[in-house]
Amino acid sequence: MVASELQAGQFSGYPPQAQKLVIDHLTLLQKLPAVFVALLLREVIAYDWKFPAEREDLDRQLSYLASLSPEQLKAVLAGFESVRLSEELERFDWVSSPELYSQRLTAHLWASHQIDAFHVTADGYINKVDAAAPPEPLPVPRLGLMVVGQGVAETQYPLFRKLRKHGAYFSQVKPGNGFEKLLGAVATRASAHPAPYAHWYIDGGEEAAAPTPGVTRTSYETLAPVRTALLNKMEKAIQSGIGGPEALHSMMSQMRPEEVGLSAGTEHSVLNHFQVSVLAEGSGTQIFSTTFVQWSAREALRRARPLTLLARFAPRQRQRPMNELLSGKRQNPELDPAGSLIDADMGAYYTWLNQQRLSGADRSGFLVWFEGHREALAIGPSLPRGTESTSPVDLSELLGQLA
């Protein structure tokens, strides 16, 4: 299948906005290497339920490509043109199934030792796009707020070990109403800088308060029926002989919200697709609440690029045999607060790394607090790195230092 032969009619199965985007750029797509177009279509086909930041990304890339001369286009995409494909991939209908094509291509790149070269090509391309069209300045510096250690009375674990060199450690934080203060900070920022999906609250247990206007929320407990439905579908697929893990992965990646009990209506469509992707494509998110929070935060930052993110970890269930965990049949499983604290500590570090990958990283703020305790760590442009403060401090004051 070659890109130069693409026709508008081939995209009739695409959702409306995705279809329009393709047809508006069909002439451009016909000039591009097939591998590149297939991967682009993997993103485009989900355009209708992508976050605004993701749509801007796609629009920006298409504008950049459209601005290039034929010679420039050839040079920029030469690495994609030179990928050696198998006969199966050459014949593959990537217009209809770009996600499946992407999975097969990945396997082929590994097996044919082309994966490293492909990474270099992809990096080079993205760097060129970024250089040609830098992102708009942010209305306010990003702020990440992490809450770890729920249910842990005391610990010997050296918290924030990976983050300490980047920020200031506080050992005398006043814990009273701590979480409410953080929630309040999110609400204030959402009110001052309203934008779709710009402010998030993710919880590994029950959501703490009534919905706040302008704050996108998701939680492990709220999604319990969805998780159960998803696990049931996985189990049934296996029992029916779906044909191995790759087929299962493919099935999961195409799961739609309405298949697992979420509405597909326009109001919640984008968030519901996001939640399903976290549970269906994230490894461990269905069974461990700590993994759910870390992966949700990662995906929210990567995809929605919020200005504010509050994520609270809760105790996960203890490890049991995977097959039993995935069957979801044991009620009230035993919890592992101590292990969850270690998971959350690493999850906070990963969330900071992911936040630093976004624009405005040099101005962003980050706070991680051991819930109910006196330990916290804050990172921001005005806070000295690698320092420790033993002075009593309120969480509101810490937030003020990050503002």
Added chain:
Amino acid sequence: MPGYMSLRNRLSPRQAVEAVSRNRRDFLRAVTGAGAATALFSLAPLRALATPRDRKVLVVTFGGGARDEETFMPEGQENIPHLLTELIPRSTFFTQVVNRGILGHYVATASLATGVYETFNNFAAVPPDHPTVFEYFRRDLKRPATDTWVVAPSNGFNRIGESGERSYGHGAGVVLPKRLLTAALSSGPSVEYEHLLHDNYETPLYTPEISGNEFELQHLADLLKLSVTDFTTHARNLASPDELSVYVAKELMHQLAPSLLWITLHDMDVAHAGCYSLYVEAIQRTDRLCAEIWKAVESNPEYAGKTTMFILPDFGRDSDLDSAGNGFQHHRTGDALSRTTWMMVMGPGVRENVVVDRAVQPLDLVPTLGSLLGFSARFSQGHPLPEVA
């Protein structure tokens, strides 16, 4: 490409590999006073050292994927006290074992066992395409089936004992301890055994069809002179699937004393579930089990003084700094850190407390075993490591 983030390694792949190697090398020299192999070579050719006629070899994969961050980097060293204080001082340690193959556990372990980068589907229950070390060993040295065994986790490793290469065949018996335990618990797994049956972290629920040279419960019980009741009683007191594997391996050593024994550990692949605490706990357990295996060697008259043991990971895991991955959780980016591991070799004739800095490949393992044991790994794409063979 769309959605592909630009912030990947801050170092080039070569710089990253060199940094990892340097870190391990400097650390080892600092804590053990280890010397460089190149300096010692001119003094004493290894071949001149004593090599017992009835040499035995154990290969232990520190498997499931461990990163330097949780092992040889300063903050990770607390997780591997046994490697650092008991085993490395007795080893020749290779700081750069660079895996250029597919980073899936079965296909990578099969590549270790064949000396060729195998390219089959990691999740398929298929034999390696090229002859395995077990087939070379048995054919060239005319060894019986009982003289070489593989003890492996049950997720797809059941075909690793012998290849699909027609001119070979007759490889190792493969013992899958978790499957044995499941079979032994005829009424179904009970709560007291569930911790031993954690399975298949990367592809939960998926169980490949069993076929090949896998040993069934009764057959193995007969060979090991072990009753099913004894087996389940011992199992009850163990902490994890890898503990079960080491228990079975020790029984094999005790009853059959195979000359070539391959133990694939896998607990740490629990990292795929995203729980850092479980991953680190598994590394600590693997560290302890490696020391236990060596103690079993030294305390067993069939093995003591004539066994060379190789310990090496199958590969690493993704770097925290590669935005295409999710750090310790997976091994999907193919970044330099996930490809660069290490290997330690110990036993009679192997220099102790020596560090080898040059880059080698996991493919070099099989030809090295060939040099030690006296068979030709003729299809392997690796080369014998002169520092230890």
